[in-house]
Amino acid sequence: MEATFVNPDTKSSGSKVALAGKIISALCVLFLLFDALGKVFKESHHMEGSTALGWPADQVQSIGIALLISTIIYVIPRTAILGAILITGYLGGAIAIMVRVGQPLYFAAIFGVLVWAGLYLRDEKLRELIPFKK
Template sequence: METQAIYMKTVNPSKSARITGWVISILCLLFLVVDGGMKVVNAAESVKGSTHLGWPAELVPGLGVVLLICTLLYAIPRTAILGAVFISCYLGGAVAIMVRVNEPYYFPIIFGILVWVGLYLRIPALRALFPVNKA
């Protein structure tokens, strides 16, 4: 009952918020597709970076496939929230690995925030679940 009430009280975002949300989401999608694609095709830089973080080189394409599946879910508007959850899980693993090898770990955190900001700006239901009140 309460869930339906949340969805019924939503107000559509402004045109500028919706456009900004799409721009952020598309930029995130482009980065994720390139990163996942480079892992799948075993690009030298991607393999070098992954092995530096402790991943065996033969597992890098599998990571790319997982990332591309998550990205595909994020790209489809109907499954975008599920894709964002999976991308957040993937990025959480990236943070854990980077902490373990003592590398800067701020990029996956900021990127994960951008993934959600893009959705928040364009999906009214997320705005209803996480309201930001003006002071």
């Protein structure tokens, strides 16, 4: 029979990392849901903003549905990585549009980093796959 000792600091720091990731992810998800649902339900501010960026008004709802599906996939733990990839594609399109119309693109870029940071911190398998230190 072997005794195994668990360092309580390691266990609590791991849970703190995961908690930080969940908080970052939750904030990202709230914003993404706000944006997606505004587009899906054709809220006037979302429609005005999207058409000002050059999106055809009849396509804004489809874009919102794509973002909503991507966000739902991101929330489900088993499919979170696929969701992050889809959201990254969505944000890549947002960056391209911002460059085309001459608007600042830093928000979409930083938001993409936050989506992945939240997932990285809350998903131990992803941290093992992409270690920043050994």
